[in-house]
Structures are given as C-alpha cells and as structure tokens.
Amino acid sequence: MKKLQKVDYIKMYSFMLKIRRFEERAAQLYGMGKIGGFCHLYIGQEAVVVGILMTIDKNDSVVTTYRDHGHMIARGLDPKRIMAELTGREDGYSAGKGGSMHMFSKENNFYGGHGIVGAQVPIGTGIAFTHKYNGEKNICRTYIGDGAMNNGQVFEAFNLAALWKLPVLYIIENNKYGMGTSVDRAAAGLDLYKRGEAFGIPGEKVDGMNVFSVIEAADKAGKYVREGNGPYIIEVQTYRYRGHSMSDPAKYRTKEELDNYKQTDPIETVKAEILKKKIATNDEIEKINKDILEEIKNAAEFATNSPFPKDSELYTDVYL
C-alpha cells in the first residue's frame, strides 16, 4: 500500500472538508433560487473520490456521473468556477451551458459530468482505449453509481474492456439508493463488484466511509490496470446523507439509518487519525476549517456575481 506522508493526511482532510462545505453552500444557494434544475450533492461520499485521488497520476483521465461537484474539487479544479457553473454563469467550467450535471475540464483530463445513467461507462472505456491506442501508461477512472449497475451498456462496456484489455478502473459508488429505490429492490444479487466475473474482470468491495481502505484498494487496483492487465472493478460502500437531488425529501429511508452512517463519518475519521498521530493540533485543524469556509464563501460570492452568459452564446459551441 502507498505510504502516506503527513502532508497526505492534511491533503485528504482538506479536500474532503472542502467538498462538504462546497455542497452545503450549494444547497443554500439552491434554496435561494441561485442554482436551478437538478443538483445532486456528494455529502457523505467524500472519502470515495478523495481516496482514489491519492493514488492517481495527473495524466490519468476521469469520467463520472452527474453527482460530480466533489469529483471536480478532488481533481483540484477551482471551486469558484464550479460554483459559477452551478449558478449558470459565464465563468463556469462549461460557460454556463452545462450546469451541475455536465461539467468538464479537458486540460485536467476531466471528461464529465454525464447526465444519462450509465452513458459514462462506455465513454470512459473509450477514453481508456485512447490511452492504450496512443501507447500511454495512463488509465481512465470510470465512476458508476449503483443504479447504473442494472443498465445494459455497462455490461457491453465491461465486455469490450476485458476483450481488448483496456486500462480502465471501474469504481462503483454504491450509496445504497438509485434515486429512491434501494439497491436490494433494484439489483438481483447485491455483490455488484462480482458483476465483472463473467468477463474475467477482478472486483472487490471496499468500505467507502474509510478513506484509508479506499486508498489501499485503489492503489492495488490502479497498479493492476496500469500494468496492462485490463480492467478492474472496485465497489465502494458509501452513503449519501442528502436526498438523490435537492427536491428529494428521502422518505424512503429511516432517520436511524442515516444516523448510523453519520457515526462513521469519513471526515471525522480522518480528523481523528490526524489528532491521534499528532500530525496536526486542534488549533491547526481549526485554521484549516476556517480557511476552507472562507474559500467556499468566496466561491459563492464569485458565482453569484459572475455575469450570465451573453445572449449571443446561445448559438456558439454547437459545431467546432
């Protein structure tokens, strides 16, 4: 397993907290009518993307679902411009034309942000195909929600990836619900990580509330894929604290269930580890907390002051 330095602990904590503070602010802006449409929050799932992030190369590619804000922050993208996309402004990553679900940053190898459940899976497989075609040593991380694991094109992509030995790491973020339908009401067979078995794709299940477990699994899987052995599946057991989207009251689950997961909160787990290992003091952590709060506040400020796209932008970017 990757040897973690002190600086790594701080990095993990900061990124996870930044994601949470960002999402909380996004929820607030949504409530104020500054963000429209669909808005899917990542709160509770922070350890997944941050854990994976600790093991990757900057030239690796990534493609994910519509629950993408946290993924962009973890990729090191600017929260100001992410928030400006959520508010539909010209400084947003997609110039205000994509919105919450459709954000991209080509220069950072971030290929979306896809609004159609399952569609990103063949696409990520194709990006991995390109890495191989070009003789690059990079891999494509392709995130999949548990809901998409019942979608046909996912298995078509698995078959192609295994058949052509493509450097793709599939990460199933199993947050237990596809919209309002729990996994056990949607999937026949709950071991989603085994769904590549028929294609010869190895898979494993990981505790996604614990960032250290994610790192360990991602490190091992990443090496396997990078060495040219073909695809690998990690199923990360996680939980979203909020509803599917902003308009979801989440009445399909109990308060006890939610509270139970909060007992294993991923950010608190890292914080406890930092204090235990004396990597930072309480005061130093407070300082980080304050800085992040400030950064996100500024992002919200920026995103609500950035101008709306010009009317003439309606007709641009249809064709290159």
Place this chain on the structure above:
Amino acid sequence: MSTEILMPALSPTMTEGNLSKWLIKKGDTVKAGDLIAEIETDKATMEVEAVDEGVVLDLLFKEGEANIPVNKAIAIIGDPNEKVEVKKEAPVEKVIEEKKIEKNIETKIENKKDDIIDTPSPKIEEDRNLSSEEITMRQALRDTMAEEMRKDNKVFILGEEVAEYQGAYKVTQGLLEEFGKERVLDTPISEHGFTGLAVGAAFKGLRPILEFMTFNFSMQAIDQIINSAAKTLYMSGGQINCPIVFRGPNGAAAQVAAQHSQDFSSWYSQVPGLKVIAPSTPYNAKGLLRSAISDPNPVIFLENEILYGLKGPVNNDINFSIPIGKANIEKEGKDLTIVTYSIMLQKSKEAALRLKEEYNLDAEIIDLQTLRPLDTETILNSVKKTNRLITVEESWPFGSVGSEIANIVQRDAFDYLDSPVIKVNSADVPMPYALSLEKLYLPQVDDIINAAKKVSYIK
C-alpha cells in the same frame, strides 16, 4: 432425366455472380450436399452445394466467367446411361417457366436498380481530375477511408465484421491487411457499448470511423449519438469536441422487411450538433466522406446498400473533397425543381428524362448531398427560377427532410410559388416483405412523374 443447376441468389441484393471456381468436373458423381462451385457475389465469395444427385454432364461456364445472371443454368447433371442431350433449346414449358422467373428477377432488379442512371452530372464532367476508370461506390468509400488512414494515425475504424470478414457489405475490404488489428477493429454485436466507446475515444482526441452494419442498428446506440456525441461540445462550453463519423447503409435494401429497411435521414437531421450527409454517386461519396472524416464534429454518413454497386468516375486526388453543406445542381432546368438525395437522385433522373420526353417539362434536379446543415440557398434560388417544387426521398412522410424544405420555401419564397409544394415519400407504414408491396411502399419513378404533373397542373 437431366437437371440444370442454376446460378443461385446468395444475398438479398444479388442479381448476378462470378464463377470463381468449379469444385467438380465433367463426369463426377455428385450427391446432394456436395460442394460444386465457388461463386463471387456482390458481398462475398461463397460455396454452392448440389441439391440434386447425378453425374455432371456438362459445365456451361468456365472458371472466371463474370456477371452470370441469377437463375441462369451453369451446369447440367443427370444419369449418364440415359441418352444425353444437352438441349440448346429448352422445351416450351420450361421456357415459359424461366421467363416467369426472369420476369420476377427483372421486377426485383427494376425495383432496385434499373432506375439507377449513372450518367455523370455536368459538374462531374467538368472535373479535370476525373478518372477514366469507373469504380463502385463501395470502392470509392473504401479508398477514401484508406487514404485518410494513411494520412492520420488517429483515424481508425471499428464495427461489426469490419476486419476479418472484410465488411458485411465489403466496404472495408483490405483495410485490416493494410492497417492491422489495432486500427481496424471487429466489435461484438454491442452497438450501445461500442458506440459509447468510440465517442469516448473521440472526446480524447482520436478520430473514429464507426460502421453500423446498417443504420437500423444505430437505434441501439442512439442515446450515445445524440446525448453524448452531439451535445458535449455545447455542454462543455466548447471544450470537448467529438470528431467521429458514423457510417453505414441506410434505408431499404431488398426484401429485408420492416426492421431492416428504414430511412433515418430526418431523425438525425433534427439534431443540432450533428452533421448529416447522404451521398448518391461514387464521385460525391468520395468527396463527402473525406470531408466527414476531416470534420471536427460528429457526422452521420448515410450510405445506401443498393448504391454500393453503382459505378462511376471519381476524382482520385487524395485531397479532393466536397464541402459539407453544399447541394449539387445535378441537372439544370426551368419548369420545376426536384429536390432529392441518396438513391432517389437516380429515380429522379429517370423521371426527369421521361418528363422531358412525355410532357416537355424541363426539370431542375438538386441533389442535397448534405442534409444538415441544409443548403437552403441553392433550393430557394432554384424555386425562384422554376416556381414549382417537389421533394423526393425514401423516408416516411411525417416530419421528413422534405417537410422542412416545404416549410422553408413557403416562408422564404412564398410569392415565387405557382403551386403548392408536393412531397414524394415512402408509404406511411412499416416496410412490408412481399416484393409487390415493397415496390408499392417505395417512391417510384411514376410517383415522381405524377407529382411533377400535379405541380405543373397537367392532368
């Protein structure tokens, strides 16, 4: 009692075959199921089995003989002890039967092929680089892909049976041999998956050519084409383009019925972010496919199975291209305008000849070549000259390309019209299987003539 072995029809569109090899010789005894010959069709070389038993009394064609019509006797088998009489003239009864068969075949061919007129348009004849040799549309497409693959390593082709099988319609013949399996990839029958994969590869900078065995199967993948390929440039604020060509045969083949005979031109033409091309000759297939492969946007390239065998001259300059978005005035005329594309160009040309002969009507024919973006200027200029318009296409009538043209023309050239615009489309039903009904379903030359008479107020 001797039996004739006839040239078999080995594919829905086969009308003649080449005898590449005899696997029997005179005097051999054959049993039902024995291989007797190798026949090269429009799609592949296939072995033919005997159905009847007996001794080979005569082989009527030599190895290598080409263009032998379907149902022509190629060998005679029978009992050698009987007095053998290879008849030069078949008995009367037989002749009638054969005539019937031939007529049947003729109808089939007429239905599909004899409206195909391959006189080059004036524009093509002006081309100084025109080849003296005529090649098929199939070869024109193949050559263009090969030329572009030689120029740019990022261009690759994937699809079902494109590599080892050499293409379900032989359009990719020889590409595997020249470019290897890294650039010519057989996919599983998995349109949704491999289309998404190709779109991802295009996002990441490759330039895939994706062959749909037919566009009917693109329905399995239409989400990736529309929601991913067509929209991502816009949704990413101009960051991520998708340089991909989706190509393959579109529209009706011959008697393959409802699920395998459908024209998708207006479906795809409705989508911003896509460009849609429908070539009609080897010449424009070459020029347009080059433009499609070079284009930084997703392009739907609608070929036609019946046209794959159409021969014509081409421009062999490896940089020759025809711009996307430009229609071709195939024939100038003053009395009415026929706007058409793909295989219906050929039927429209036949109709124009008869309109001149029978009604002294001089029709102008516009071959759209590109459906999106549509060359409205060329259409409007023509209508302003002729004052009458018919559109001819193979798609269903509701919301067809012709419907949009009718809308544009009534909006922008209302005062120039001397009669309502008339659309000629396929029947508004699923494609039937029966030969007779299939012919009724598809627009025929007579339908075009009737529409032309109507806009010209000729009873």
